[in-house]
Amino acid sequence: MSVVEDPVLLRAEGLNVSFGGLEVLRRVSLEVRAGSVLGVIGPNGAGKTTLFNTICGFVRPDAGTITFGGQELSRPRPEQLTRHGIARTLQGLGLFAGLTVLDNVVAGATHRSRTGFVGALLASPWADRDERRLAARAREVLRELGIEGDANRICAGLPYGVRKRVALARALVSEPRLLMLDEPAAGLSASEVGELADIVRGLVPDTTVMLVEHHMDFVMNLCDRLVVLDFGEVIARGTPAQVRADPQVQRAYLGDPVAAVAGEGGANA
Ligand SMILES: Nc1ncnc2c1ncn2[C@@H]1O[C@H](COP(=O)(O)OP(=O)(O)O)[C@@H](O)[C@H]1O
Ligand SMILES: [Mg+2]
Incomplete structure (x- = not known):
């Protein structure tokens, strides 16, 4: 008998989050299918970053469950997150x-090292070799992202587009099963946004991706499925075409600069 793998890698059910009495997420449920790209969109303040923070264990939900690879994730600590196979970039x-x-x-990538910090401190025989292996892996990711030439530069002096890639490289080096990107295209030029889309496309299906983004062309072209949040609630979900055609989504975006969700190219093209 063959084992059928669950097609859903991450499942959130009935998440409620409140800050000081203000409900920021209300009964939020979603599924991220393995090997796909899920986009989370919605106006500013809708709760998108809070949703990411809740999945990553930075925020404790008042109610709800999160399962990853069929196992319940109960408030993982940051270093456990990468061990579980989840990596994220910050807004x-x-x-x-x-x-x-x-x-x-x-x-x-520190968690992938066999000896980790403690080993390095004790200068165990493994530490040197692990360090070198890690650096080699990091260089490989930098090469994949086209910024290997910047490996020895200090981050502070680099152009924003390069630093965004460094942040992506840092998440990728742990070889996550789920990569969570919070506004990865923010602040990038049009050509950089296009390159980012190509990079993300190259990651699936080996890596599953969940992303928050305001660039509608990017989201609509890249994502397999979308979830739309508004005032902490899921108001629509489905393929980009289904979501674009949803009257409630169009209403939520009315008057917002990303009203292009109403039609490809749209008035903002
Ligand atoms: N740590 C916090 N304490 C209090 N309120 C917060 C906190 N984080 C976010 N909020 C509030 O929660 C709401 C959702 O914020 P956020 O998740 O950042 O939205 P989005 O990422 O969709 O723009 C906003 O009203 C925001 O002001
Ligand atoms: Mg946000």
Whole structure:
């Protein structure tokens, strides 16, 4: 008898989150199918980042469950998250500005090292070799993202587009099963947004991707499925075409600069 793998990698059910009495997520349920790209969209303040933070264990939900690979995720600590196979980028950059590109990327992979920090401190026989293996893996990811030449530069002086790639490299170096990207295209030029779409497309199906983004062309062309949040509630879900045609979605976006969701190209093209 063959084992049928669950086609759903991550499942959130009935998530409620409130901050000081304000309900920020209300009964949010969603599924991320293995090997696909799920986009989470919605106006500013809709709760998208809070949803990511809840999945990653930074925020404790008042109610609801999250399962990953069929197992319940109960508030993983940050270093456990990568061990589970989940990596994320933060809205903005979240890099160590004073460190080199390579050191920033290596920092994202520490858990993969057999000996880790403790081993390095004790200078165990493994530590050197692990360190070298990690640096080699980090360089490989930098090469894949086309920024290997910047490996030894300090992050602070680099163009924003390069730093965004460093943040992506740092998440990728742990070889996550699920990659969560919070506004990966924010602040990028039109050509950089196109390149990012190609990079993300190249990651699936080996890596499953969940992303928040405001660039509607990017989202509509890249994502297999979308979930739309508005005031903390899921107001629509489905393929990009289904979501684009949804009257409630169009209403939620009315007057918002991303009203292009109403039609491909749309008035903003
Ligand atoms: N740590 C926090 N404490 C209090 N309120 C918060 C906190 N984080 C987010 N919020 C509020 O929760 C709502 C959703 O925020 P957020 O998840 O950042 O939305 P989005 O990412 O969709 O723009 C907003 O009203 C925001 O002000
Ligand atoms: Mg946000």
